[in-house]
Amino acid sequence: xxxxxxxxxxxxxxxxxxxxxxxxxxxxxxxxxxxxxxxxxxxxxxxxxxxxxxxxxxxxxxxxxxxxxxxxxxxxxxxxxxxxxxxxxxxxxxxxxxxxxxxxxxxxxxxxxxxxxxxxxxxxxxxxxxxxxxxxxxxxxxxxxxxxxxxxxxxxxxxxxxxxxxxxxxxxxxxxxxxxxxxxxxxxxxxxxxxxxxxxxxxxxxxxxxxxxxxxxxxxxxxxxxxxxxxxxxxxxxxxxxxxxxxxxxxxxxxxxxxxxxxxxxxxxxxxxxxxxxxxxxxxxxxxxxxxxxxxxxxxxxxxxxxxxxxxxxxxxxxxxxxxxxxxxxxxxxxxxxxxxxxxxxxxxxxxxxxxxxxxxxxxxxxxxxxxxxxxxxxxxxxxxxxxxxxxxxxxxxxxxxxxxxxxxxxxxxxxxxxxxxxxxxxxxxxxxxxxxxxxxxxxxx
Amino acid sequence: xxxxxxxxxxxxxxxxxxxxxxxxxxxxxxxxxxxxxxxxxxxxxxxxxxxxxxxxxxxxxxxxxxxxxxxxxxxxxxxxxxxxxxxxxxxxxxxxxxxxxxxxxxxxxxxxxxxxxxxxxxxxxxxxxxxxxxxxxxxxxxxxxxxxxxxxxxxxxxxxxxxxxxxxxxxxxxxxxxxxxxxxxxxxxxxxxxxxxxxxxxxxxxxxxxxxxxxxxxxxxxxxxxxxxxxxxxxxxxxxxxxxxxxxxxxxxxxxxxxxxxxxxxxxxxxxxxxxxxxxxxxxxxxxxxxxxxxxxxxxxxxxxxxxxxxxxxxxxxxxxxxxxxxxxxxxxxxxxxxxxxxxxxxxxxxxxxxxxxxxxxxxxxxxxxxxxxxxxxxxxxxxxxxxxxxxxxxxxxxxxxxxxxxxxxxxxxxxxxxxxxxxxxxxxxxxxxxxxxxxxxxxxx
Numbered sequence: 001x002x003x004x005x006x007x008x009x010x011x012x013x014x015x016x017x018x019x020x021x022x023x024x025x026x027x028x029x030x031x032x033x034x035x036x037x038x039x040x041x042x043x044x045x046x047x048x049x050x051x052x053x054x055x056x057x058x059x060x061x062x063x064x065x066x067x068x069x070x071x072x073x074x075x076x077x078x079x080x081x082x083x084x085x086x087x088x089x090x091x092x093x094x095x096x097x098x099x100x101x102x103x104x105x106x107x108x109x110x111x112x113x114x115x116x117x118x119x120x121x122x123x124x125x126x127x128x129x130x131x132x133x134x135x136x137x138x139x140x141x142x143x144x145x146x147x148x149x150x151x152x153x154x155x156x157x158x159x160x161x162x163x164x165x166x167x168x169x170x171x172x173x174x175x176x177x178x179x180x181x182x183x184x185x186x187x188x189x190x191x192x193x194x195x196x197x198x199x200x201x202x203x204x205x206x207x208x209x210x211x212x213x214x215x216x217x218x219x220x221x222x223x224x225x226x227x228x229x230x231x232x233x234x235x236x237x238x239x240x241x242x243x244x245x246x247x248x249x250x251x252x253x254x255x256x257x258x259x260x261x262x263x264x265x266x267x268x269x270x271x272x273x274x275x276x277x278x279x280x281x282x283x284x285x286x287x288x289x290x291x292x293x294x295x296x297x298x299x300x301x302x303x304x305x306x307x308x309x310x311x312x313x314x315x316x317x318x319x320x321x322x323x324x325x326x327x328x329x330x331x332x333x334x335x336x337x338x339x340x341x342x343x344x345x346x347x348x349x350x351x352x353x354x355x356x357x358x359x360x361x362x363x364x365x366x367x368x369x370x371x372x373x374x375x376x377x378x379x380x381x382x383x384x385x386x387x388x389x390x391x392x393x394x395x396x397x398x399x400x401x402x403x404x405x406x407x408x409x410x411x412x413x414x415x416x417x418x419x420x421x422x423x424x425x426x427x428x429x430x431x432x433x434x435x436x437x438x439x440x441x442x443x444x445x446x
Numbered sequence: 447x448x449x450x451x452x453x454x455x456x457x458x459x460x461x462x463x464x465x466x467x468x469x470x471x472x473x474x475x476x477x478x479x480x481x482x483x484x485x486x487x488x489x490x491x492x493x494x495x496x497x498x499x500x501x502x503x504x505x506x507x508x509x510x511x512x513x514x515x516x517x518x519x520x521x522x523x524x525x526x527x528x529x530x531x532x533x534x535x536x537x538x539x540x541x542x543x544x545x546x547x548x549x550x551x552x553x554x555x556x557x558x559x560x561x562x563x564x565x566x567x568x569x570x571x572x573x574x575x576x577x578x579x580x581x582x583x584x585x586x587x588x589x590x591x592x593x594x595x596x597x598x599x600x601x602x603x604x605x606x607x608x609x610x611x612x613x614x615x616x617x618x619x620x621x622x623x624x625x626x627x628x629x630x631x632x633x634x635x636x637x638x639x640x641x642x643x644x645x646x647x648x649x650x651x652x653x654x655x656x657x658x659x660x661x662x663x664x665x666x667x668x669x670x671x672x673x674x675x676x677x678x679x680x681x682x683x684x685x686x687x688x689x690x691x692x693x694x695x696x697x698x699x700x701x702x703x704x705x706x707x708x709x710x711x712x713x714x715x716x717x718x719x720x721x722x723x724x725x726x727x728x729x730x731x732x733x734x735x736x737x738x739x740x741x742x743x744x745x746x747x748x749x750x751x752x753x754x755x756x757x758x759x760x761x762x763x764x765x766x767x768x769x770x771x772x773x774x775x776x777x778x779x780x781x782x783x784x785x786x787x788x789x790x791x792x793x794x795x796x797x798x799x800x801x802x803x804x805x806x807x808x809x810x811x812x813x814x815x816x817x818x819x820x821x822x823x824x825x826x827x828x829x830x831x832x833x834x835x836x837x838x839x840x841x842x843x844x845x846x847x848x849x850x851x852x853x854x855x856x857x858x859x860x861x862x863x864x865x866x867x868x869x870x871x872x873x874x875x876x877x878x879x880x881x882x883x884x885x886x887x888x889x890x891x892x
Contacts, residue, residue: 019646022668032649122650198464202778204469324767
């Protein structure tokens with residue numbers, strides 16, 4: 001099957017190569033510790049759901065610079081032959097600790113810590129951030145939709161509005177982790193084993209002289225899992241005509257599974273169509289809706305008991321339209337055994353190798369987190385776990401297990417977060433970490 | 447060089463395959479005409495800049511279903527062997543007419559018209575939309591930044607926040623088309639010939655015991671195009687210390703080109719730093735700024751004469767954060783020689799094969815567009831031009847030509863649009879097109 005482009009070695013910011021070159025010139029090959037974290041949650045996010053680690057590990061494990069890439073680097077005239085030689089033998093040999101995919105997390109908490117010789121740790125920055133950012137932001141948006149519509153079948157319909165091919169594929173994965181039932185993006189099945197869903201387009205109806213003829217032809221061509229799109233011309237008229245067709249098809253042993261409504265007042269149409277179908281004896285035919293649906297629609301329809309069983313969700317999911325990027329960072333926390341700290345205004349970081357501990361109430365609900373140094377002992381579960389040692393992955397979770405973990409996380413969020421309400425989840429910074437930050441400042445003369 | 451994943455045949459919605467299967471079962475292989483257009487401009491966009499056509503043409507010309515993909519389709523149990531046989535021989539044989547990349551356009555105007563046997567025209571929908579959407583939305587955002595900061599050097603810094611690898615690469619291309627000076631994303635140079643820019647990261651400074659030692663080492667390792675990052679600890683202090691260093695380096699023939707500021711009040715720091723550099727005789731050293739910059743910052747800094755020569759722009763550009771998706775559609779307009787029309791509420795389309803004519807004032811400024819049928823004659827220039835015939839591309843514009851065309855378009859926008867102000871650009875629908883829509887409705891009994 002076609003692979004993700006995760007091995008693309010030149011999907012990298014120029015300065016990663018420039019800095020690697022300078023580090024090599026200076027012999028700065030000591031271990032560096034970088035951490036990935038989100039500085040501040042987007043306005044409409046009370047928590048985030050981690051995703052993308054598997055793609056990061058695959059990228060690190062497979063990163064090579066082949067002869068074609070090396071030739072381009074060499075002839076670009078920007079770098080030393082020392083760098084070209086270094087890249088020719090490049091293998092990522094470092095360690096990664098990370099929170100498992102599907103874990104809920106909060107601002108300031110490192111979700112990935114990478115330890116490797118400095119040039120390696122620097123070279124992987126761009127792609128590592130690129131992958132964690134997109135999958136985490138989509139998983140986090142999907143999680144809100146899952147919370148807004150308990151028991152509903154949510155399906156990713158967004159490939160056409162995702163930002164490129166890879167974003168479409170990773171959106172299918174991230175939303176499935178968060179609890180979506182599946183996706184319309186075919187590649188997600190062979191690549192990740194994600195269930196596929198699909199209906200028909202308006203063009204199919206329009207290409208036929210008659211709407212009912214289109215339904216009938218489709219049903220005969222595709223005698224299982226039939227979902228008919230009924231809003232091309234007049235939704236209620238189509239539903240009424242469908243009742244007779246369904247009876248004819250039933251005679252041929254063909255069962256219509258659902259109808260899809262994609263425009264207009266979805267709640268009103270769904271109620272009308274439900275009544276028409278029920279009156280016609282089609283109580284088993286469910287209603288599936290699509291068309292610009294966002295989490296507030298899901299919450300409102302669910303609260304109002306609108307008879308829609310499932311939703312196809314595109315734009316709002318695939319670009320996380322109300323929060324399309326994370327304020328995320330990958331920052332140096334230690335080099336050559338010495339803790340490091342950035343002090344830029346509004347962007348200061350806590351130095352050192354960190355761990356996050358999560359305390360839980362008796363019923364398992366998250367009670368609060370503490371960010372401290374790895375060698376501290378704190379109450380609660382350690383969130384960051386070994387993911388890679390000496391360039392080798394530490395096992396691999398199945399997507400089913402990741403998805404189950406995410407469901408368990410969502411089930412144990414504090415109630416306001418489950419209701420998608422503003423809530424300041426308590427995240428503390430340990431005294432030892434504060435002391436280390438002060439020590440760094442003293443060393444820097446600040 | 448690594449290729450875009452544009453050949454990925456399973457980056458497709460399930461229903462495209464399902465419908466193709468149904469069309470084949472029914473023998474519906476007549477020519478279909480689909481058009482791509484944007485229904486409604488995003489709230490903060492007065493115009494859009496078309497981009498992505500080259501990737502669409504490459505995709506159409508190269509689309510094949512190889513044996514591995516065919517095997518997956520066959521074993522999925524979802525499709526007929528007729529479809530598998532059809533895909534085994536698949537070649538796109540249709541025509542494409544489109545507005546050249548870099549052309550400004552408005553809501554409702556088709557920017558691409560595709561004519562091909564129905565199963566072909568349907569199968570390419572997902573990826574065609576996916577490509578045109580992402581490049582157009584980023585080019586359109588970049589165009590606003592270019593208009594907001596005339597004469598400034600704008601550089602794409604957003605790979606880490608772009609949605610996946612392909613989005614990062616295409617963002618570099620789309621922003622360059624719109625007038626950016628270049629990108630930090632290395633792959634954009636070998637793939638598209640786009641100029642590269644890069645500086646250094648805070649991690650590089652932090653890894654050294656002393657900031658000035660970091661600057662000096664970097665300068666020696668990289669004796670051309672040196673841009674030093676001065677906000678890691680204290681921006682003004684770094685600028686002052688830099689003055690002495692620059693003199694030392696000048697003795698060794700090494701010239702510092704610019705300093706970068708990435709945090710705090712960028713305008714205030716830029717003024718302070720400019721004064722420090724000027725006083726130290728470093729009048730040739732320019733100031734480059736980055737860090738959460740959006741078009742309003744560019745406009746404000748430009749208006750206020752802040753001494754910043756260039757900007758690195760990430761998130762706001764690469765995800766078009768204030769409008770991350772287009773309300774775009776790819777709709778059937780004709781099948782088997784008969785005009786077709788979708789009538790869904792709020793989503794009705796004009797039927798038939800369309801052209802867009804643009805009238806200009808004497809000074810070349812756009813005066814108004816008219817959307818009509820291809821066989822009409824209207825005043826103005828025809829915007830859609832042949833891009834593909836019988837599956838073969840009709841030539842190819844260089845990226846330089848596309849970029850020059852975009853600059854020419856931006857120069858001839860009506861003044862309010864150049865100032866990024868709300869403006870209802872006049873777009874008419876021809877009487878012949880309205881008549882055809884009414885005729886379609888009569889035929890459908892609506």
